[in-house]
Amino acid sequence: MEHVEVAVIGGWQSGLAAAHALVRSGLKPLVLEASSQAAGSWPRYYDSLTLFSPARFSALPGVPFGGDPDRYPHRDEVVAYLTAYADRLQADIRTGQRVAAVLADGGGFTVELEGGGRLSARVVVAASGSFGRPHHPDLPGLKTFDGQVLHAADYRSPAAFADQRVAVVGAGNSAVQIAAELARESRNTLATRAPVKFARQHLPGRDLHFWLTRTGVDTAPLGRLLRTPPGQPVLDDGRYRAALAAGSPDRRPMFQHLNGNKVTWADGTTERLDALILATGYRPDLPYLAGLGGALDTSGRPRQRDGASPAHPGLAFVGLEWQRSLSSNSLRGVGRDAERTARRLAAHLDRA
Template structure:
């Protein structure tokens, strides 16, 4: 289903995305149950039993997990942070700079969310941007067209590179020049990660001790799939699904759609998830036919 009402060089507002998804759902020949959280998925003799948090149960011959890769805000394990007496937030909690105006806020991360939040906060607060690695930028426009246009035109968007990766790679900051300019001007101030915590003070590698009001993590997300822990070998030690191109490596029958780098760069985006869904559906149909 094509996305309506946009040209190739503009990003739609959230209201248009919601309207698109609502219209898409309305045309599906499927029963859709909302507010119906899954508690556990267990293997049975001829398929799976799905237990709901409400206590109800469903049965199925195959199960596809399509809940995305952004359900679990990730906070890096940093030395002494459990003893920090200030406020600890994640980018998922951030809405606007208003609540943090005039405060000392350390933003942790080196990706788009970290840099954009830090640059916005730096206009009304004192903000260091702390990360393990330097911030890398890539221009949002090349030869007059948006980078995503070129990713689609060159087919890099759909290239099956996911099978070559043990974990999703770090992404450079997609920037139109404003964030790079702000970082160059020290607004925010880029630093290596702090090395320790003493109450409300952070300890930096140069020996400086600095009192801080808030540490804000912009360190990404992980899939939120605790209901698959009941499938032996379904998740790895970091609670990531064990799969290859969307099919489970441990149990026959489960599939995945919408994971970061499931098959390629666009696997967890609206423009790429359809390709993966088609591939996973065909392979699951072949599995059922074989049984």
């Protein structure tokens, strides 16, 4: 069995930030990435996706984005950035290595890989992030709906929905962005439980992220105040608010029911619906920790405080939504959490 000091599970933004911080702390991480490249889910996101934060606020530690620092990088730019970042890391990164299970083994862990491989690690960082398991809510009548149902994770472009009747469920950034571009090709409704909340992308002379960083709202636990209703608003330079105001797409309260190829809206009207797109977020993708007693709660969510497992001192998390702050699961914030985690793990190994 191969023996390693630190096993980092997940090799995209969270895992790469963790590996960078661990190397800086004098440790030797092995990064295990399930996909074929160190870019995680980014290559599979929809074609028009752009970051909601400018390049200057969206880089991982040590390597800035090239080009105009005030632009909003496209999906493909992010993929190229992450793969280049991985190439520069002084860490062992192995792609095509999906972790099946992590088990306690004396004072450390056994990491079992799909296909039968195994290795031992003194400490483990679960950095598979918050975007590996799309959330499919139990909507009324969804199981009896005959139309196409897909999550935003599987959406690519509006061309596939030309001339169709489509509903997008969700009120976040991705939901509004997808619904607005779909409206160019299809008759489209954004279905939400409450009116969409907007925040101005630009405040006097600066992008909003400048002010979030300057005030500490974006980076410190203070940002958790935004976790409570009404929650995070949709960042907008004016185009999305204008699109909804013009009815392209139109916004309606959540439907009452789906049945066959029909949707019944909150006002009681019924019409044909061809497709339903669920922009309903994600859940932590940590099935490999199910056999590690106390690592997860009964719903499969990690039990952690500031990225540390209370049940297993050698287990840490990086890249979870709201792990410590508003930006914990984003390119712009994951590096700060990774640094804290690396220092804590280095101290743990010194004591062991």
